[in-house]
Amino acid sequence: MPRTELKEKFIEFLLKASAFISIFTTIGILYVLLSESTDFFKEVSIVEFLTDKQWTPLFTEKHYGILPLLSGTLLTSFIAVLIAVPIGLSIAVYLNEYSPKKIRKILKPTLEVLAAIPTVVYGYFALMVVTPFLQLFIPSLSGFNALSPGIVMGIMIIPLVASLSEDALYAIPYSLREASYGMGATKLQTVFRVLIPSASSGIIVSIILAISRAFGETMIVAIAAGQQPNFTFNPLVPIETITTYIVQVSLGDVVQGSIEYKTIYAAGIALFVLTFILNNISYYIRKKYQKYQL
């Protein structure tokens, strides 16, 4: 029956076309970022973009140095990772090796709830709860600062680190644990000498993805970090991240096609390159260690 066959082929074509949309999306992103930022780089040299220590495209005296935005992004992300990785990893170890089944059954879904909360809500929390709380101990902390959104971002990323690390620990065959216990090791010794080293590639993947996630986070910093591009690593003062700058411009009345408008694409491509590199490193580590898994 050639008619059935024709129908089968047609459906396969439709399915394939749907899969193609993801390719178009990538091409679209690259095209848009490159074409708009090429225009930008015709007016601003890449050297200035990468080395100027000021970012003031919206002022009369314009400077186009990405460093202040980059330092803001790195600073908040560093704080976030500092919070998320140790806690997330401890949770993974605890849930996998220590916790009674009952506790695990309650705690795991509750942690997943943390991952489902919209980021704008975290932003509120950073601005209205965490900053005033921290000011009790650090009086010099500004109302807008890098510390508080960094911490809250870290809390937001905990479930990501925990679940990826847990998967990595879970994949270790039980025989390895038995081998360690069989030689008289305690749980803690087994965790640190056998399990974490064996799961290291998975744990590294979780850390890289946490960093990438923090780089791209927008709303928390837009709400609580202050939108001031300061080239500083002081967590107590207002800063601005790459993402926040894009939001800031989008909120204003910037004429499409103007140099100000193009700056958000220049900032966007900087962000894209950073996260793209991190994501690919993690993807290849994951592929590689999947291959050698038992």
Add this chain to the structure above:
Amino acid sequence: MQSKISAKEVNVYYGSNHVIKHVSLDIFSNEVVAFIGPSGCGKSTFLRLLNRMNDFIESFRMEGQIFIDNEDIYDKKINVEELRKKVGMVFQKPNPFPKSIYENVVYGLRIQGIKNKKQLDEVVERTLKQVGIWEEVKDKLNQSALALSGGQQQRVCIARTLAVEPSVVLMDEPTSALDPISTATIEELIYHLKKDYTIVIVTHNMQQAGRVSDRTAFFYMGELVEFSDTKELFTNPKVDLTQKYITGRFG
């Protein structure tokens, strides 16, 4: 007598593995043929040749010819879906769809586009009666087939196969996942189905082959060692290897 299924010089390869070697055999209408042999001997592979279920295996390659009703089923012009309607199959583990009993049975008809409710109802009743489970399930046809016991599930799966009106039914160790009582009912069922269908059954259980089949084929390392009347094969095997296998000296 005209043979229903006729295999001529069949060779099968999975990649460079030669898994069926020069097998020729004939099966006649309305007989039950059992394939026995140790695991890995090729009996399941051969069974799956008959409805072309091996086509899904990537490295599968076949030489030789298989005729069903005088049609070369590996000919390019053959419509595989039509072939599979004619040659039904029951699997090792009961594999009902996660749908109601009713929808399981009419699945094959639905995908042919049959929507007539009366016709479907009739088929459900007829086939469930054929497999002897109608009385047990007639009041819960809309319940999930997954809620049934293993033996009941397997009978629904057989009814599902019969619903598309095949003339050949292939059974791949149909009772290996069932308890002894369910096994007995399935065996009895096979005996009753014989008058309407040609049945080929793979079994690892020699007693079962003895109970249900008219003729038995013994496979070993991809070769057809011996193929004769079941009684004959079990009481008076011609080949030394068969003798050794049925007396349990290997396998």
Add this chain to the structure above:
Amino acid sequence: MISNSVKINRFKDRIFKWYGLLSTTIGVVILFVFLYTIIKEGWDRLNWQFFTSLPSRRPSSAGILVPLLGTFWIMILTTIIAVPIGVAAAIYLEEYGKKDKFASFIEVNIANLAGVPSIIYGLLALEIFVRIMGLGRSLLSGAFTLSLLILPIVIVSTREALKSVPKTIREASYALGATKWKTIWNAVLPSAAGGILTGVILAISRAIGETAPLVVIGAMLYITTIPTHPLDDFSVLPIQIYNWLSRPQKGFIENATAAIIVLLAITFILNGIAIYLRNKWQNKVKW
């Protein structure tokens, strides 16, 4: 007789156990502090007037009618756009293109897209949907943007669900004379439906919480008309929350808190449904 070092090790082990429990509880405690603060600050503001009023320059007469309807519109439009495409793409990758190079290229590509920051999707949409396609700052622009954003999630979770359908189900269908597509449509998809639905709901829940990409396409307007058409301008709850949070008056902060309660309620309901479906499906279907 137990040596000293063994004792010390056991002690360390016990300490670590408590430390682990503490770490795990921290997340839970923070969650409850969150919820407590928000409910304490915003609960009183949740009255009928709040749900039925248009935006206003006076906090006490402002309401969330427009963004709430916008959120529902976005939810529906995004589902309509993203689900068929995402499920179709997943079927292709899982059932058809298993071994070909093109499929593995798409797979790397999807993994990459999943990691692209959401704000970048906003930049893409601003150029493509808002300007080149001329959809403006409409609901449709927003829905397309969020659809692209959640496509990787829909695809990955659908693939997982398809993967979990045992081979025997496919074989049963083929053996009854079904073609490949009929097998997928009639046997595989119904068997995977629970898993697919769970993934889709989680993806939609993610979409309605998104703010940044919609800010970039310019949805942060002062809109006083109810959206009735996919090409209407719109606002959504997260954007309204952000808007109110950036105003200095205390009344607006209270409004933001109350709107957060509504947004969280929608998010939690969706997640609850997803978890319920996942459990029900896992219990029911034991292959």
